[in-house]
Amino acid sequence: MTQRLVVVGNGMAGARFVEDLLARGGGKRYRITIFGDEPYGNYNRILLSSVLAGSHDAEDIFINPLAWYDANGVKLHAGVRVAAIDTERKVVRGANGIDERYEKLVLATGSGPFVPPISGLRNEAGAFKEGAFVFRTLEDCNAIGQASERSRKAVVIGGGLLGLEAARGLLERGLEVHVVHLMDHLMELQLDAKGGAILQRTLEGMGLHIHLNKSTREVLGSPRVTGLRFEDGSALDCDLLVIAAGIRPNVALAREAGLLVERGIVIGDDLATPGDPDIYALGECAQHRGRTYGLVAPLWEQAQVLADRLSGRDPHAHYAGSKVSTKLKVMGVELAVMGTRERSGADEEIAYEDASRGIYKKLILRERRLVGSILLGDASAAPNLFQAFDREAEIAGDPAALLFPAAAEVKPRSVLDAPDSLQICNCNGVSKSAIIQAARRGCRSLKAVCDATRAGTGCGTCRRDVQTLLEGTLGQGGTAEDPSIHYYVPGVPLAKPDLIRTVKELGLHSVSSVFNALAEGKEDPASKPGLASLLKTVWGKDYEDERDARFINDRVHANIQRDGTFSVIPRIYGGVTTPAELRRIADVAERHQAKMVKITGGQRIDLLGIAKEKLPEVWRDLGMPSGHAYTKAFRTCKTCVGTDFCRYGVGDSTSLGIAIERRFQGIESPHKMKLATAGCPRNCSEATTKDLGAVAIEGGHWEVYVGGAAGSRVRKGDVLCVVESHEEVLRFMGRFMQYYREHAKYLERTYDFVERVGIDKLKAVLVKDEEGIVARLEAEIQAAVDAYQDPWEEALYPVHPQQFARALEPSREKEPAAELAEALP
Amino acid sequence: MNGSPMPLQRRIHNLGPVTRIPLGEGKVYEVAGRALAVFRTRQGMLHATQAACPHRGGPLADGVLGSGLVVCPLHGFKFDISTGSPVGNDCRALRTYRVELTSGGDMLLFLDEP
Numbered sequence: 001m002t003q004r005l006v007v008v009g010n011g012m013a014g015a016r017f018v019e020d021l022l023a024r025g026g027g028k029r030y031r032i033t034i035f036g037d038e039p040y041g042n043y044n045r046i047l048l049s050s051v052l053a054g055s056h057d058a059e060d061i062f063i064n065p066l067a068w069y070d071a072n073g074v075k076l077h078a079g080v081r082v083a084a085i086d087t088e089r090k091v092v093r094g095a096n097g098i099d100e101r102y103e104k105l106v107l108a109t110g111s112g113p114f115v116p117p118i119s120g121l122r123n124e125a126g127a128f129k130e131g132a133f134v135f136r137t138l139e140d141c142n143a144i145g146q147a148s149e150r151s152r153k154a155v156v157i158g159g160g161l162l163g164l165e166a167a168r169g170l171l172e173r174g175l176e177v178h179v180v181h182l183m184d185h186l187m188e189l190q191l192d193a194k195g196g197a198i199l200q201r202t203l204e205g206m207g208l209h210i211h212l213n214k215s216t217r218e219v220l221g222s223p224r225v226t227g228l229r230f231e232d233g234s235a236l237d238c239d240l241l242v243i244a245a246g247i248r249p250n251v252a253l254a255r256e257a258g259l260l261v262e263r264g265i266v267i268g269d270d271l272a273t274p275g276d277p278d279i280y281a282l283g284e285c286a287q288h289r290g291r292t293y294g295l296v297a298p299l300w301e302q303a304q305v306l307a308d309r310l311s312g313r314d315p316h317a318h319y320a321g322s323k324v325s326t327k328l329k330v331m332g333v334e335l336a337v338m339g340t341r342e343r344s345g346a347d348e349e350i351a352y353e354d355a356s357r358g359i360y361k362k363l364i365l366r367e368r369r370l371v372g373s374i375l376l377g378d379a380s381a382a383p384n385l386f387q388a389f390d391r392e393a394e395i396a397g398d399p400a401a402l403l404f405p406a407a408a409e410v411k412p413r414s415v416l417d418a419p420d421s422l423q424i425c426n427c428n429g430v431s432k433s434a435i436i437q438a439a440r441r442g443c444r445s446l447k448a449v450c451d452a453t454r455a456g457t458g459c460g461t462c463r464r465d466v467q468t469l470l471e472g473t474l475g476q477g478g479t480a481e482d483p484s485i486h487y488y489v490p491g492v493p494l495a496k497p498d499l500i501r502t503v504k505e506l507g508l509h510s511v512s513s514v515f516n517a518l519a520e521g522k523e524d525p526a527s528k529p530g531l532a533s534l535l536k537t538v539w540g541k542d543y544e545d546e547r548d549a550r551f552i553n554d555r556v557h558a559n560i561q562r563d564g565t566f567s568v569i570p571r572i573y574g575g576v577t578t579p580a581e582l583r584r585i586a587d588v589a590e591r592h593q594a595k596m597v598k599i600t601g602g603q604r605i606d607l608l609g610i611a612k613e614k615l616p617e618v619w620r621d622l623g624m625p626s627g628h629a630y631t632k633a634f635r636t637c638k639t640c641v642g643t644d645f646c647r648y649g650v651g652d653s654t655s656l657g658i659a660i661e662r663r664f665q666g667i668e669s670p671h672k673m674k675l676a677t678a679g680c681p682r683n684c685s686e687a688t689t690k691d692l693g694a695v696a697i698e699g700g701h702w703e704v705y706v707g708g709a710a711g712s713r714v715r716k717g718d719v720l721c722v723v724e725s726h727e728e729v730l731r732f733m734g735r736f737m738q739y740y741r742e743h744a745k746y747l748e749r750t751y752d753f754v755e756r757v758g759i760d761k762l763k764a765v766l767v768k769d770e771e772g773i774v775a776r777l778e779a780e781i782q783a784a785v786d787a788y789q790d791p792w793e794e795a796l797y798p799v800h801p802q803q804f805a806r807a808l809e810p811s812r813e814k815e816p817a818a819e820l821a822e823a824l825p
Numbered sequence: 826m827n828g829s830p831m832p833l834q835r836r837i838h839n840l841g842p843v844t845r846i847p848l849g850e851g852k853v854y855e856v857a858g859r860a861l862a863v864f865r866t867r868q869g870m871l872h873a874t875q876a877a878c879p880h881r882g883g884p885l886a887d888g889v890l891g892s893g894l895v896v897c898p899l900h901g902f903k904f905d906i907s908t909g910s911p912v913g914n915d916c917r918a919l920r921t922y923r924v925e926l927t928s929g930g931d932m933l934l935f936l937d938e939p
Contacts, residue, residue, distance in 0.1 A: 548890060
């Protein structure tokens with residue numbers, strides 16, 4: 001039985017909520033009707049100033065065109081203001097006389113411009129004088145744009161974000177622009193006095209004229225605006241006036257309907273109005289726990305919560321308020337702000353200022369936790385600070401370091417400033433312009449852009465840049481979050497913990513059974529290997545192995561090369577071999593005509609150019625176990641010569657490395673794990689930049705590192721613990737591996753996982769056992785170790801007669817390549 | 826000569842029992858001098874395409890299958906195995922071939938030659 005859902009407001013909140021509701025299958029539950037005041041689909045209000053500046057066309061900022069509503073079965077009354085709501089009869093009446101009945105009503109009426117009382121602003125008819133405007137809608141924007149062509153000198157009343165953005169637009173149109181502000185510094189809602197002063201200096205350098213502490217008494221001229229007079233008696237002539245003095249929630253409709261209204265429409269944590277549980281409000285018109293929000297991020301959060309509730313996905317979802325942090329550009333100047341602006345009580349404040357370059361940074365700490373920050377002119381530290389602010393984690397070490405991210409982490413310039421031809425994805429050769437075009441064509445989430453362009457589908461390092469470009473093109477409000485980024489694999493709509501629980505509850509032992517039970521039978525090929533890995537971890541030897549779910553490498557236990565042949569890397573424990581073993585490897589390489597014999601970075605020997613059908617024979621002749629150099633599993637443990645030979649060694653890293661490798665060989669995990677042990681802090685085996693590493697330090701101790709990286713990015717691992725013996729190293733590594741196996745997303749390397757979870761949490765869980773799960777983790781990893789079987793035994797016992805069937809003949813591979821060359825222009 | 830159909834030569838090849846292809850996988854066959862990938866989906870459908878990926882010649886028969894797509898093992902390019910169309914990339918489409926299952930469980934491949 002479908003219900004009628006009416007949404008009043010087709011702006012950023014209303015339309016976003018409807019999108020979120022549809023994404024959760026809400027289209028089946030509700031017949032949705034939207035009333036929109038403006039005569040078009042919804043657009044990104046944040047980008048209005050770019051339209052005013054001429055850098056975007058009006059059509060660039062549309063999020064959903066009118067056709068979208070039709071295509072999604074949503075009825076839109078575009079350009080119809082709502083006249084009244086009858087809460088008794090549950091009817092919304094449009095100004096054109098249309099009645100819409102509802103079972104659920106969502107108010108997303110947004111806010112309107114605040115116009116301070118100024119005499120002479122209006123003509124006798126009560127309308128603004130010619131040349132005077134507010135700045136709120138696309139229509140305002142077009143009107144100001146047209147007027148600017150006949151104008152020379154503009155005044156903007158309001159030195160907040162909106163006013164400065166309007167000023168930017170007018171400045172770029174070549175007008176002389178003055179900003180008149182009531183307060184004693186600019187952007188007082190976001191900045192402290194010092195920040196405001198530095199911003200002012202930067203903006204004045206761009207040609208903006210700024211007047212502070214000015215209260216406008218009177219608009220001069222008739223019928224056209226010719227100037228302003230201020231309370232202090234001074235005057236300023238102008239032929240264009242824009243009032244951008246703030247916004248006020250649009251609450252008249254709700255008030256007349258008898259709903260509880262204070263500054264905004266009062267709502268509870270369920271986003272419903274207290275007097276009428278079938279009426280909800282969200283966005284700028286809503287007041288939650290005494291607060292109204294004027295930024296886009298809280299609105300997104302509210303839309304998601306309400307969509308969760310009304311779609312039935314999570315009927316008990318609740319909204320607990322937003323921690324406000326935002327990153328934006330004010331006239332091209334980077335600004336990131338979060339939390340409080342001023343210290344109070346015993347707060348600690350750290351500030352840095354470089355006025356000549358327009359840079360100001362400030363941190364406010366309360367009991368070593370970040371409670372507020374301002375970054376002006378250089379927001380490169382924002383990602384780290386947002387994280388620290390959101391998590392409310394205690395700041396370890398020198399907090400000042402947070403203001404200056406290590407040089408390697410910062411790109412010298414934003415990718416937004418780079419030329420359009422710049423190659424962003426170095427794996428697939430995707431240019432900046434290709435990404436921007438994809439975004440303009442309608443790819444609004446990171447995943448959609450990556451799917452359409454292949455950017456970020458290789459090593460993934462460029463995904464942050466792609467996200468930046470996406471946000472830069474569509475504006476903060478124009479992007480959409482693809483819910484699948486929270487899923488373990490894209491084809492099954494569950495996050496990892498939920499997926500594991502469901503798999504266990506339903507007893508799903510095979511990949512195909514998961515698709516049948518949880519994805520309506522749709523087997524997404526990209527999701528199969530991830531599910532195979534997860535089920536193996538969940539069920540161990542009870543996993544029902546379907547070989548087609550595996551990537552080719554895992555079907556034949558070798559790594560496919562560009563010519564379709566395979567590489568064979570036998571296990572050499574700790575990189576320690578013998579003359580006899582080397583002779584045997586040499587013989588095999590000769591007998592099977594390996595195209596190359598290569599010493600790998602992991603202290604092993606790689607035989608390259610082996611045909612698929614030859615693999616079993618090569619393994620049998622080698623007589624060595626698989627090195628797993630082809631799969632998402634424990635790979636290898638590099639060692640140095642430790643105390644046996646090295647004159648500096650303080651710990652026996654060689655036998656520790658061998659013990660690690662013997663214990664954990666072949667343990668499957670969400671991504672590969674490369675390990676090393678070092679016999680002293682000189683770190684010759686590079687243990688500190690491995691997924692897991694152990695470094696001997698003086699006094700008979702071992703530091704256990706987790707989350708190191710020296711791949712597409714470089715990261716020093718975090719010390720999980722310092723222990724006394726080889727056995728303890730093995731124990732803590734085992735705990736970490738099992739926790740990683742259970743909690744990481746598929747293809748999430750340890751270094752991303754450790755950063756996501758945080759080393760403090762890992763220490764709490766794995767060392768202090770605060771969740772009481774350590775005994776279970778140890779039992780699970782032991783079971784995985786016990787279940788280990790050398791996959792190369794399939795040389796003798798293939799799972800299917802065709803397991804090692806010949807692939808393409810090398811001579812055949814040239815044929816399509818030649819055709820391809822001809823087909824190219 | 827307009828309108829008269831090109832004379833076609835249809836050759837039907839028996840590729841042998843369907844069980845030679847593991848469920849949900851593909852296998853390379855060489856027929857009349859050309860290499861084909863024959864896919865057997867978990868839903869029991871058979872499809873045949875050219876064996877080499879048009880991108881860099883990767884062995885499509887070794888790709889992962891699902892939802893009517895094959896994912897090339899070399900660089901992850903996707904193709905629809907019933908139509909040959911590229912999915913999410915602008916590679917040339919794959920040539921496809923008709924393949925059918927006999928009541929005795931053999932696979933018949935239809936090759937039409939001009």
